[in-house]
Amino acid sequence: MFFHARSRDRAFSLGTYPLETLPRDDAILAAERDRPRSPAPQDAAGDAPLAAAALKYRDIFAASADQEAAAARAPVPDDPEARAGDVKGMACFMDSAMVGICEMAPNAWLEGVEPLPHSHAVVLLIEDGKVPEPETIAQGWVAPAVRETSDMRAAEIAVVVARHIRAMGFAAAADVAGHRRTDAERLAVMAGLAVRQNDGLVNPYLGSSFSLAVVTTEYALATDRPLAASAADGRGLRYWWGLNGATSGRERNRRARRPSHYSNYPMEQVKEVDRPTTLILDDEVPRVPKRAAFFERGLQGDLGAKSQKERSRFSFKHPSSKSLLNVIRSLVPHQGGDAADVDTGALADAEANSRAIKALSYHLGSDLTGICEIPRYAWFSHKEDGRPIEPYHKYAVAMLIDQGYDTMEGASGDDWISGTQSMRGYLRGAEIAGVMAEFMRGRGFPARSQTNADSDVLQIPVILWAGLGELSRIGELVLNPFVGPRFKSVVLTTDMPLKPDKPIDFGLQYFCNNCLKCARECPCDAIPFGDKVMFNGYEMWKPDAERCTRYRLTNMKGAACGRCMKTCPINKVVDADGPIATRVASWLGVNAMFLKPLMVPIAAWADDKLGNGKRNPAKKWWFDHEIIDDIAVEPRVGTNRRDIDPSRVVDPAKQKMAYYHANMMPPPDAGGTPYPVDRKAALAAAELLETPAEAWERKQRGEPAPAHYTATPPAGEKGGETAASPYVAPAINPVADVSKAAAE
Numbered sequence: 001m002f003f004h005a006r007s008r009d010r011a012f013s014l015g016t017y018p019l020e021t022l023p024r025d026d027a028i029l030a031a032e033r034d035r036p037r038s039p040a041p042q043d044a045a046g047d048a049p050l051a052a053a054a055l056k057y058r059d060i061f062a063a064s065a066d067q068e069a070a071a072a073r074a075p076v077p078d079d080p081e082a083r084a085g086d087v088k089g090m091a092c093f094m095d096s097a098m099v100g101i102c103e104m105a106p107n108a109w110l111e112g113v114e115p116l117p118h119s120h121a122v123v124l125l126i127e128d129g130k131v132p133e134p135e136t137i138a139q140g141w142v143a144p145a146v147r148e149t150s151d152m153r154a155a156e157i158a159v160v161v162a163r164h165i166r167a168m169g170f171a172a173a174a175d176v177a178g179h180r181r182t183d184a185e186r187l188a189v190m191a192g193l194a195v196r197q198n199d200g201l202v203n204p205y206l207g208s209s210f211s212l213a214v215v216t217t218e219y220a221l222a223t224d225r226p227l228a229a230s231a232a233d234g235r236g237l238r239y240w241w242g243l244n245g246a247t248s249g250r251e252r253n254r255r256a257r258r259p260s261h262y263s264n265y266p267m268e269q270v271k272e273v274d275r276p277t278t279l280i281l282d283d284e285v286p287r288v289p290k291r292a293a294f295f296e297r298g299l300q301g302d303l304g305a306k307s308q309k310e311r312s313r314f315s316f317k318h319p320s321s322k323s324l325l326n327v328i329r330s331l332v333p334h335q336g337g338d339a340a341d342v343d344t345g346a347l348a349d350a351e352a353n354s355r356a357i358k359a360l361s362y363h364l365g366s367d368l369t370g371i372c373e374i375p376r377y378a379w380f381s382h383k384e385d386g387r388p389i390e391p392y393h394k395y396a397v398a399m400l401i402d403q404g405y406d407t408m409e410g411a412s413g414d415d416w417i418s419g420t421q422s423m424r425g426y427l428r429g430a431e432i433a434g435v436m437a438e439f440m441r442g443r444g445f446p447a448r449s450q451t452n453a454d455s456d457v458l459q460i461p462v463i464l465w466a467g468l469g470e471l472s473r474i475g476e477l478v479l480n481p482f483v484g485p486r487f488k489s490v491v492l493t494t495d496m497p498l499k500p501d502k503p504i505d506f507g508l509q510y511f512c513n514n515c516l517k518c519a520r521e522c523p524c525d526a527i528p529f530g531d532k533v534m535f536n537g538y539e540m541w542k543p544d545a546e547r548c549t550r551y552r553l554t555n556m557k558g559a560a561c562g563r564c565m566k567t568c569p570i571n572k573v574v575d576a577d578g579p580i581a582t583r584v585a586s587w588l589g590v591n592a593m594f595l596k597p598l599m600v601p602i603a604a605w606a607d608d609k610l611g612n613g614k615r616n617p618a619k620k621w622w623f624d625h626e627i628i629d630d631i632a633v634e635p636r637v638g639t640n641r642r643d644i645d646p647s648r649v650v651d652p653a654k655q656k657m658a659y660y661h662a663n664m665m666p667p668p669d670a671g672g673t674p675y676p677v678d679r680k681a682a683l684a685a686a687e688l689l690e691t692p693a694e695a696w697e698r699k700q701r702g703e704p705a706p707a708h709y710t711a712t713p714p715a716g717e718k719g720g721e722t723a724a725s726p727y728v729a730p731a732i733n734p735v736a737d738v739s740k741a742a743a744e
Contacts, residue, residue: 002579002580003579004579004610005245005573005577005579006242006577007242007245007247007406007577008616008618010244010245010246010618011618011621012089012092012406012410012620013084013086013092013621014088014244015092015096015097015099015246016092016097016247017097017098017205017246017247018234018238018239018244019098019192019193019204019205019234020244021234021238021243021244022228022231023227023228023230024225024226024227024231025226025227025228025229026225028189028190028227028228029226032186032189032190032226033105035107035186037107037109037111037183038110038111038183038186039110039111039112040110040111040112040113040180043177043178045147045148045178046144046148048141049141049145049439049442049443050148050435050439051145051147052442053442054148054149054152055148055152055178056438057334057431057435057438058152058155058176059179060330060331061152061155061156061174061330062174062176062178062179063330064163064326064330065158065159065162065173065174065179066162066174067163067166068166069165069170069171070166070169071169071630071631072169073168073169074167074319074623074631074632076168076623080221080222081222083219083220084101084221084222085621086623087099087101087122087161087165087221088101088621089621089622090160090161090164090323090621090622091122091124091161093404094157094161094424095126095365096124096125096157097125097126097127097206098124098125099122099123099125100125100192100193100224101120101121101123101191101221101222101223102120102121102123102190102192102224103119103120103121103190104118104119104120105186107183108121108182108183108186108187108190109183110181110182113181113182116171117171117218118172118173118216118217119217119220120217120219120220120223121187121190121191121214121215121217122191122215122217123184123190123193123212123213123214124154124157124158124212124213124214125188125193125194125206125210126150126154126157126211126213127150127206127210128146128147128209129149129150129153129363130255130363131260132260132359133259136356137347137352137353138260138261138355138359138360138363141356141360142363147211149435150210151177152431152435153211154176154212155213156427156428156431157213158174158175158176158215159327160427161174161323162215162217163323163326163327164319165219167319167320167322167323168219168319168632169631169632170217170218170219171217171218172218173215173217174213175213175214175215176214177211181216182216184212184213184214187214188212189227190226191226192226192227193212193227195227195229195232197232202232204227204231204232204233204234204235205234205235205239248577250576254575260362260363261354261355261356261358263362263366263367263368263369264575265368265480265483265574266482267368267467267504269590269591270505271504271505271506271593272467272501272503272505273503273505274502274503275503276465276471276503277470277471277503277508278470278471278539278540278692279534279538279692279695280461280538280539281537281695281705282375282377282537283705284699284705284709285375285536285537285538285709286377286536286537286662286710287377287380287711288381288662288665288711289380289665289667289711290380290382290383290384290668291382291386291668291669291671292668294545294546294549295311295549295553297666297677298550299311299312299723300674300675301674302666302674302675302676303546303549304676307550307554308723310553312726314419314554314555315419315422316419316726317416317419317628318416318420318559318625318626318632319623319627319632320417320420320622321419321423322627324427325423327427328430328452328453329727329728331427331430331451332451332453332727334438335430335433335437335448335449335450335451335454336437336448337437337441338441339440339441339445340441340442340443342443342444343444344443344444344445344496347443347444347445348497349497350497350498350499351499353496353497353499354498357369357397360436360439361397361432361436364431365432366399366401366432367399367400367402367483367487368399368400368468368483369398369399369400369468370397370463370466370467371396371397371499372395372398372467372500372501373394373395373465374391374394374396374457374462375461375465376391378396378457378461378462378465379391379456379457380457380458381668381711382668382669384722385669385671385722386667386669386671386714388668389456392493393446393447393493393494393495394494395496396450396465396491396493397466397491397492397498398459398462398463398466398468398489399429399432399433399489399490399491400468400483400488400489401424401428401487401488402425402483402487403425403486403487403488403562403565404421404424404486405486405571405572405573407421407619408421408486408562408565408571409616409619410615410616410618410619410621411566411620412558412563412566412615412640412641412642412643413561413564413566413642414523414555414560414561414640414642415558415559415624415640415641416558416559416622416624416625416635416639417559417622418558418559418560418562419558419559420622422488422562425487425488426451426452426453426488429451429452429489430451430452430453433451433490433492434451436449436492437449440492440494440496445494446494447492447495447496448493448494449490449491449492450490450491450492451490452490452727453725453727457491457493459489459491460477463489464478465503466501467501467502467503467504468480468504469508470503470504470506470508471538471540471541472485472508472512472541473513473515473516473518473527473528474527474541474543474564474565474568475527475541475542475543476540476542476543476545477564479508479570481504481506481508481586481590483571484568484570485568486565486571506590507589507593507596508570510600511570511596511600511603512541513531514600514601515603516529517567517568517569517604517608517613518564518567518568519650520645520648520650521566521567521644522563523551523561523563524547524550524551525547525650525655526544526545526548526551527541527543527564528541528544528652528655529650529651529655530653530655531691532692533689533692534689534690534694536661536662536709537709539692539695542659544658545660546677546682547658555640556637557635557637557638557639558639558640563642567644569607569612571612572586574586585599585603608644613643613644614643614644615641624639657683658685659683659686659689660682661685661688661708661709662708662710662711663707663709663711663712664681664682664685664708665712667713667715668714669714670715671722671723672722688706688708690706
């Protein structure tokens, strides 16, 4: 307990509530099967502004509830328990509070519904989001829409789980509020998630504060037993302690007591500063085109034929990640829109608005949220097709989505689940920011969600200025003091009056300067062992972006890569259930930074000695599959199963890094025309680098920015057709077509 969390050996598929410890009663199955079929429920959705936005997104998700399964079945185990572990793991990974499985009963289909030839039901129970305190702006937004926002999340998770099963070649359909075909309450009782009480359902831990969704399937799975009536209240002393490694009632109570505009983490304890802790020469940072991003360069053929081919599948070649792709696509058309012509006078208080926006983001599922004014250089200069981008909003709301500590614990960081961790973060972020933007436009304020699928802003500078972290040795990646690098981000831009947060300082520059673990464990040697440099106006440990991108695109033993996140010593969970040593170290790291010279060497050494960064088999819930031609098969060349290598030593002087300065970027209008990288020139560009001290002294002398900070100008010639992003739906796409119709 001092060094390891009590949840270390808890199977991930059990979820975070100790549901497995409750008494069961098989006689309830017969009683439920004897009940008559139920009529279709009325969709009693509210019409509050937030409810309307949530309903729109719920219906977008529901549009892909039932589609064709893959043409062939994946090589899954015959063991129904193993199959159930994979499906439950996927549901828990998507943040279902609890999952139960039962056999379908004929009377579980609603009256008038033609039953599907499905033998099993996966029942998902989704916990209601936190309602802000009375007398706050956010309370008036959220309270009338709790059921709708929970139903939306339930729809998202059910659709993804159903798609996951279909990607393995088995028929499956999601059944969600507003589109019911099954008696979800009956199935929740049969699957051991709730008991009947006073003509309603009660969950032992959540009471009635939950929503339900169902996935029906032909996939044979191990089933759960119904709860006994005596299980109606499971919140005893052992629950409060954290029975069987489940999240304790103490930790849940701690989260509930925090103000609704605070995250679950004590960011309010972190030192605020006027500027980020790394030097940024604001007037020298060039605005760069989206065409210059290395994943875009891979898509356009700049990195060669193999990288271009793999770009369209590198993150989506596992059933779990493929299940997320079309759902992410379906949200893209709804990121922007016109603001309603309504009076905004009641929302003129920037500080109150900021608290309300943060509370709304946390209700919807953000893990950490910050606000800043958008620096001009944080806007891309041009879209992928070469069209110029003019900044159009003043403020950014930056939100971080945790990629899932337990799942990362079970992985190597570059195996088959890596791409799924990213895609889940991207989908959740797109959903949260999309609903918030829809709601804000309805309140009369311009707003747009900026997502990984379609963003007009660079997210890293926004995260820095919004006070969510510091730049790290990983390079073009921010670390947060409580979740480390284990997140994906999404940004909401708006002109609603907001109060910006300040950048933060938790001593990360000293830590990263004395910890080389991410560089040591990088599978393609893309993270520098040496000192920080100035790159395009930023002080940073500059990674070899080309080398990193090539590895992530062409990793044949996994999907993408997040090994630097996996092995970072700050990749921890800091809560009331965490190891005492982690909690103490985190508190000292934030509140006693003067101890860094003593603490950092010990922390880096102890992290290796404790085996942090190794795979934990108890947390591996997924099957290792590779999708080839839309069929899930055994991986062709195996699976990465790396652990840490503390003995590896690299001489920084011998590490050759490529630097693609702004003047080496492709023209912003080079879409459809490959602009091959010149690695030899990029290696030579190391000679052009300044140290931060040299850059600052040059600036003080009044000398201009180096010529290589000037981005390549437009070519001015019409290029070919821009290669299509994998996030853009094909011309004929049922998900996009139906979601568009739902919006209209």
